[in-house]
Structure formats: structure tokens, C-alpha cells
Amino acid sequence: MSDLEERAETEQNREATVKQLLRRAAKRTRPSQAFSIVLHGQETGANREFAPDRDSDAMLWFLIALPVFMVAHAICVKIGAI
Known part of the structure; x- marks a missing residue:
């Protein structure tokens, strides 16, 4: 066979x-x-962040965590860590 045929x-x-x-x-x-x-609507609902059961927990965590953070920040500033 020729090269072309191969x-x-x-x-x-x-x-x-x-x-x-x-x-x-x-x-x-x-x-x-x-x-x-x-x-x-429970697994991938578009308005899931507005669910009533999520609002109360988020507000409670915010009201507890914000003062704790502010006190910790003030202590760090006072001792010169920041």
C-alpha cells in the first residue's frame, strides 16, 4: 500500500x-x-430571610452581640492593643 492509502x-x-x-x-x-x-417555599424560598421565625432570633443576637463587641473594643483601645 502506498502512504496515501494508509x-x-x-x-x-x-x-x-x-x-x-x-x-x-x-x-x-x-x-x-x-x-x-x-x-x-421552605427549602429555597426567595423570601426566606423575611420569615417570622428568623426575625426575633436575629434581633436578639444583635442586641446581645453589639454591646459585648463595643465593650471588648473599648477595652482593647484602652490597653493600646488597637
């Missing part, structure tokens, strides 16, 4: 291999999407 045969083999791989990839199915059992 190249043509190699190209045909490559094309056949690529077509076979593409067919396999097309036949491969994706796993079905798992659906959540969580009620609507």
Missing part, C-alpha cells in the same frame, strides 16, 4: 471510532432529577 485508512478508522463514541454518548441517559419532599 493515511486514508487511518482517517476512516478514526472517523468510525469518533462516530461510535458519539453514539454511545448520545445513548447514555442522565440520572433523573431527585425531587425534594420539603413543602413549597
Whole structure:
């Protein structure tokens, strides 16, 4: 065989291999999407940050943490750490 015929045969083999791989990839199915059992609006609700049960805890933490932070900051400033 000549060099040209070998190249043509190699190209045909490559094309056949690529077509076979593409067919396999097309036949491969994706796993079905798992659906959540969580009620609507509780898992990824857009207004979740405005939920009533979250407001009271956040305000309580803020009112406790702010004075503690201010006292700690004042102590650090007084001893010259900041």
C-alpha cells in the first residue's frame, strides 16, 4: 500500500471510532432529577430571610452581640492593643 492509502485508512478508522463514541454518548441517559419532599417555599424560598421565625432570633443576637463587641473594643483601645 502506498502512504496515501494508509493515511486514508487511518482517517476512516478514526472517523468510525469518533462516530461510535458519539453514539454511545448520545445513548447514555442522565440520572433523573431527585425531587425534594420539603413543602413549597421552605427549602429555597426567595423570601426566606423575611420569615417570622428568623426575625426575633436575629434581633436578639444583635442586641446581645453589639454591646459585648463595643465593650471588648473599648477595652482593647484602652490597653493600646488597637
